[in-house]
Amino acid sequence: MAVDIIVCVKQVMDPEMPASAFRIDPDAKRAADAPGIPPVINGFDENAVEAALRIKDEVGGTITVLSVGGGHAMDVMKKPLSMGADALVLAQDDAFAELDARATARVLASAVRRIGRFDLILCGRQASDWDNAHVPLGLAEILGLPCLAVAQKIEVIDSSGVIVHSVTQDGYDVIEADMPALVTVSNELGEPRYPTLRGIMAAGRKTPEVWSADDLDIDPDMLEPGVRIVDLYAPESSRQVELVQGEDEADAGRNLAIRLREAGLI
Amino acid sequence: MVDVLALGETSGDGLDPITGELVAAARTLGGSVAVALLGDGLAAHGEQAAALGPDSVLLAESPALDGTSIDAYVTAFEQVCRSASPGAVLVGKTPLGQNVGPRTAFRLGAALAQDCTAVRRDGETGEVVASRPVYGGSATAEVAFTGDAPPFIVMRGRVCEPAEPSPSTDANIIRVDVEIAPSDIRARRVESVKQDIQGVRIEDASVIVAGGRGLGGPEPFERLREIADLLGGAVGASRAACDAGWIDHAAQIGLTGKAVAPDLYLTVGISGASQHMAGCSSAKNIVVINKDADANIFQEASYGVVGDWRKVLPAFIETVRELVT
Ligand SMILES: Cc1cc2nc3c(=O)[nH]c(=O)nc-3n(C[C@H](O)[C@H](O)[C@H](O)COP(=O)(O)OP(=O)(O)OC[C@H]3O[C@@H](n4cnc5c(N)ncnc54)[C@H](O)[C@@H]3O)c2cc1C
Ligand SMILES: Nc1ncnc2c1ncn2[C@@H]1O[C@H](COP(=O)(O)O)[C@@H](O)[C@H]1O
Numbered sequence: 160m161a162v163d164i165i166v167c168v169k170q171v172m173d174p175e176m177p178a179s180a181f182r183i184d185p186d187a188k189r190a191a192d193a194p195g196i197p198p199v200i201n202g203f204d205e206n207a208v209e210a211a212l213r214i215k216d217e218v219g220g221t222i223t224v225l226s227v228g229g230g231h232a233m234d235v236m237k238k239p240l241s242m243g244a245d246a247l248v249l250a251q252d253d254a255f256a257e258l259d260a261r262a263t264a265r266v267l268a269s270a271v272r273r274i275g276r277f278d279l280i281l282c283g284r285q286a287s288d289w290d291n292a293h294v295p296l297g298l299a300e301i302l303g304l305p306c307l308a309v310a311q312k313i314e315v316i317d318s319s320g321v322i323v324h325s326v327t328q329d330g331y332d333v334i335e336a337d338m339p340a341l342v343t344v345s346n347e348l349g350e351p352r353y354p355t356l357r358g359i360m361a362a363g364r365k366t367p368e369v370w371s372a373d374d375l376d377i378d379p380d381m382l383e384p385g386v387r388i389v390d391l392y393a394p395e396s397s398r399q400v401e402l403v404q405g406e407d408e409a410d411a412g413r414n415l416a417i418r419l420r421e422a423g424l425i
Numbered sequence: 426m427v428d429v430l431a432l433g434e435t436s437g438d439g440l441d442p443i444t445g446e447l448v449a450a451a452r453t454l455g456g457s458v459a460v461a462l463l464g465d466g467l468a469a470h471g472e473q474a475a476a477l478g479p480d481s482v483l484l485a486e487s488p489a490l491d492g493t494s495i496d497a498y499v500t501a502f503e504q505v506c507r508s509a510s511p512g513a514v515l516v517g518k519t520p521l522g523q524n525v526g527p528r529t530a531f532r533l534g535a536a537l538a539q540d541c542t543a544v545r546r547d548g549e550t551g552e553v554v555a556s557r558p559v560y561g562g563s564a565t566a567e568v569a570f571t572g573d574a575p576p577f578i579v580m581r582g583r584v585c586e587p588a589e590p591s592p593s594t595d596a597n598i599i600r601v602d603v604e605i606a607p608s609d610i611r612a613r614r615v616e617s618v619k620q621d622i623q624g625v626r627i628e629d630a631s632v633i634v635a636g637g638r639g640l641g642g643p644e645p646f647e648r649l650r651e652i653a654d655l656l657g658g659a660v661g662a663s664r665a666a667c668d669a670g671w672i673d674h675a676a677q678i679g680l681t682g683k684a685v686a687p688d689l690y691l692t693v694g695i696s697g698a699s700q701h702m703a704g705c706s707s708a709k710n711i712v713v714i715n716k717d718a719d720a721n722i723f724q725e726a727s728y729g730v731v732g733d734w735r736k737v738l739p740a741f742i743e744t745v746r747e748l749v750t
Contacts (some may be wrong), residue, residue, distance in 0.1 A: 174561050178699070178721060181563045184494075190560055260527075261536060289559045289566075290680060299743045300531040302560045305496075305611035308524055324618075327520060328628070328683065329675050333616040339610070345681070346664070347674050383571070385536025389554060390567040391532050400713070400726045408732035412741035415712070415730050422728070424689045424710055425632075425656055 160318040161219035162278040164211045166217050166244065167267055167295070168204040168226045170235055173197070174287040188391040189257070190288070198232055200239070203283025204282070207344040208239045209351040210313050211281050218315055219247045223274060227266045229256025233367075240362035241354035247367035248274060254372045259384045260289075264297030266382070267374040271302060279321065280341040295343045305336035311347035427481065428456025430511035430575075432502060432526070434519055435462060435470050439475050440477075443517035443580075445587030448477045450580055451515055452588065456554065459483055459509055461601075463501045464490045475596035477588045482598045483509060489605040493614045495521065499528045501603040506533060506575070508601055513553050513578045515544070518684075526579045535574035542584045553578070561680060562699030562706075579619055583707050584684045620675050623650075625659045627676065632658025632689045635705070638665035639694020639715065639734065646672050648738055649693060655745055660703075663684070663695045679704035693734045697722025714738065 177195045184191040200208075209223045222244040226236060231249050240247055250270045251309060258266065271280065280302075283297035299306035312324035321340050324331040328349050354362070372382075403418050405411030419425045431447035433440060444460065458479040459594050462470055467484045474482045485505050489497040502525050506514060516526035518540055523739040528536040541555040542565075552569050555578045559566045570576035625634060634649045634656075646660060653660045661683070662676040678685055680703040690708035695701060697713075697720055705711065706725060713729035714737050715723050723729050 172560075176699070178563065181560065183564055188566075190564065259536070260539075261531070264531070284681070287561060290561065292523060293537060293539055296524065296527040297531045300528055304508070306524075306528065307612050308495075322615075327617070327619075327676070329622060329626075330617070330619040332614045333618065335615050336612040337447050344737075346668060350668075385570060385572055385574075386538060387571055388566055388571045391564055393561075393563070394558070394565045396725050398725050398727060399488060400723050400729050402723075403728060403730050405730075408730070408736035409466050409740035410731055411730045412714075412737035412739070413744045415714075415728065415737070416741050416744035418728060419689070419712065419745075422710075424712075425745060425749060 160315070162214060162315055163221045163224050163276055164214065164279045164281060165225050165271060165274060165277045166204070166211050166239065167280065167282045168208065168224050168239060168296070169201045169283070170198050170226060170228055170231055170284045171201045171286055171288045173199045174202070183393060185391070188388045190417060195298065198235055200235060201207070201283050201286045203285060203344060203346060205279040205351040206348045207283050207345055208242055208244060210310065210344045210348055212243050212352065214279070214313060214315055215243070225267065225270055225274070226250065227258070227263055229253055229254050231274065237362045238354060240365055241358040242352055243358055247365065249367050249369045250375060251369050252372040253377070254377070254382055258292050258382060259386045260291045260293035261297060261385045262382045264301060266296050266375065266394070267294065267298050267302040268378060269377060270370060271298070273370065273375060278338045280339070282341065282343045284343045284345045290404055295341060299341040302341070305340040305341045307334050307336055307340060309345045310342050311345055313342055427459040427509050428512045429454050429515060430459050430461060430506065430509050430513070431479070431515040432517070433460040433474050434460045434517060434521060435464055435467070436749065438469065440470060440473050441519065442587055443519055443522070443582055444474060445477050445513045447517060448479055448578060448588040449585045450544055451479070452515060454544065456512065457465055459511070461485065461502065461505045461509070463498050463505070472597045473590065475594045475598055476590035476592065478594060482596055483601050484598065484734060485601045485603040487603055487605050489610065494610045494612060495524050496610050497524045497605050499532070500605050500609040502529045503532045503675040504603045505601050511575050513575050516577060516579050517577050518581045523579060530577040533574050535577050536570045536572060536581065537577035538568050539579045541578050541580050544578050544580065558703060558727050562703045582684050584586060620673060624654065625657065627659040627661055627683055627685060630659035630685070631687050632656040633661045633678070633685055633687045634658055634690070634691045634693070635661035635663070635695060636666055636672070636693050637663035637695030638669070640666065640671065643671040645734070648742065651690070652742055654743060655749055658687070663701050664666060692722060693738065695722055696720045697725060
């Protein structure tokens with residue numbers, strides 16, 4: 160009961176970069192590229208790759224990594240291959256550079272159809288650029304698949320069923336669906352594995368499939384944005400901190416408690 | 426035909442607070458406001474929603490709307506939207522709303538803005554404009570919508586003052602027939618596993634004591650629990666502390682954790698990454714204990730001590746104990 164898995168992976172700017180390196184390009188209304196800070200694979204997508212690898216370790220099968228974008232940094236995109244994924248498909252075209260969630264889902268759906276056979280599509284729960292948590296839900300709707308969101312555990316029960324532990328506010332829900340299905344993955348799943356040397360060598364030998372808008376028969380209408388960015392700016396904080404001092408750190412701790420009492424906060 | 430349709434939510438015998446928040450947000454857009462409620466046995470909830478002051482309440486009832494499958498809610502909400510043909514749709518960023526909103530929008534071919542903190546109608550053009558934090562909270566985007574389908578706006582919780590219930594209301598309560606076929610149900614909940622919660626629920630706490638990577642291990646969280654117990658509060662954490670396994674993920678505050686708005690949010694060893702602040706910047710007072718004077722969290726704090734928690738905290742706890750007991 161080997162399963163074929165497609166993992167949707169987005170290349171994003173590094174969300175852990177220092178706050179001082181983050182700049183807004185006010186004319187383009189987007190985050191400016193941070194010089195010297197390479198892009199990364201969206202963190203939750205690495206969790207999704209890890210989830211796929213665990214399933215493959217357990218029951219066998221194949222893992223195809225799929226990404227949509229205007230351009231891709233090959234060393235970044237090959238990371239899932241070096242972790243153990245089998246193939247990489249890049250839907251890459253200038254027309255795919257700044258797509259909104261709806262258009263992204265449409266392109267992903269076309270690429271999934273072209274890949275053909277699959278039992279599971281795994282996505283990250285959200286991409287750390289716009290934190291949309293929207294593309295996978297749309298992809299599931301377009302393809303008519305069951306959609307199981309925010310998994311911390313995925314179990315393939317037989318050749319046709321999947322059980323997911325879905326993170327809730329105070330625990331998790333156990334959700335069942337038939338395959339093929341789409342599952343979004345969260346960091347609660349656990350750390351993604353590190354690439355092995357053998358994996359890195361194998362990844363080096365693999366060439367990705369690269370598909371353009373034409374290859375995918377994408378009609379420009381499909382890419383029309385539904386959301387128009389009117390403005391993009393840095394939020395300002397209006398608070399002014401009062402630093403509480405003392406003779407030493409312990410004294411400062413004492414004074415903090417007293418100050419909070421005076422302010423009526425405790 | 427309504428101008429703004431808000432997806433209300435129930436919680437046991439009552440309404441989830443998001444319902445009142447969405448009614449208030451919908452009011453600011455002007456025009457007629459309808460609240461939709463999806464569930465099984467909604468008569469009492471319908472009255473409560475009417476008291477929040479919308480023009481109408483749309484009740485979609487079906488035994489399939491029992492909470493076991495989100496698919497049933499998507500199917501029902503699509504039908505409610507088609508019958509009400511709203512000019513705009515507001516949904517809460519709740520476990521239900523953040524799934525039902527985007528999926529319904531896709532079925533209607535509508536555009537959607539996720540995780541919005543404000544919504545308004547542009548004075549000149551009359552179009553709906555939503556504000557939302559992006560890049561983990563490092564930037565704010567204002568977005569408008571194109572196309573003929575109604576824009577969907579997913580509102581973050583606790584960013585609007587909720588509409589107050591009032592006993593006198595002339596809202597129409599209308600039942601909307603929805604049909605949910607067995608084949609509509611694709612994913613089904615078979616079990617719900619809940620953590621035992623010690624003390625106050627984080628969501629309800631007026632005091633939260635939160636710890637981060639700077640605590641260095643699980644034991645210091647016991648000290649935070651002591652403070653929380655003294656102040657009748659709850660213990661929260663950054664994602665780094667949860668990922669490290671020092672405390673359960675249910676304690677995570679932030680963009681992908683819980684959004685809270687306590688009177689007092691006391692943090693120890695948290696740097697204040699934008700994704701963390703996304704969950705707590707509505708707190709009335711943020712108080713910081715951090716050894717790094719340049720940590721971002723000081724910029725959003727009202728009070729703070731620059732110091733090592735190992736030295737600051739014992740005296741702080743002792744003094745709090747003296748003051749409150
Ligand atoms: C898409 C996405 C979603 C995310 N969602 C969330 C979320 O929901 N919630 C969340 O919290 N994070 C989230 N993050 C992670 C976030 O970016 C940060 O990595 C995380 O919040 C850092 O946690 P921290 O402040 O505990 O750790 P750090 O940033 O490592 O900060 C530790 C702090 O402790 C201080 N410290 C160290 N030792 C001491 C000492 N002895 N005494 C006093 N202070 C000390 C240090 O000065 C430092 O400021 C998300 C990230 C991404 C990309
Ligand atoms: N351009 C893309 N290429 C591949 N997968 C994507 C892309 N955009 C989004 N996804 C997938 O959808 C998830 C959620 O993205 P979003 O809805 O943008 O927050 C991501 O974690 C990816 O798994």
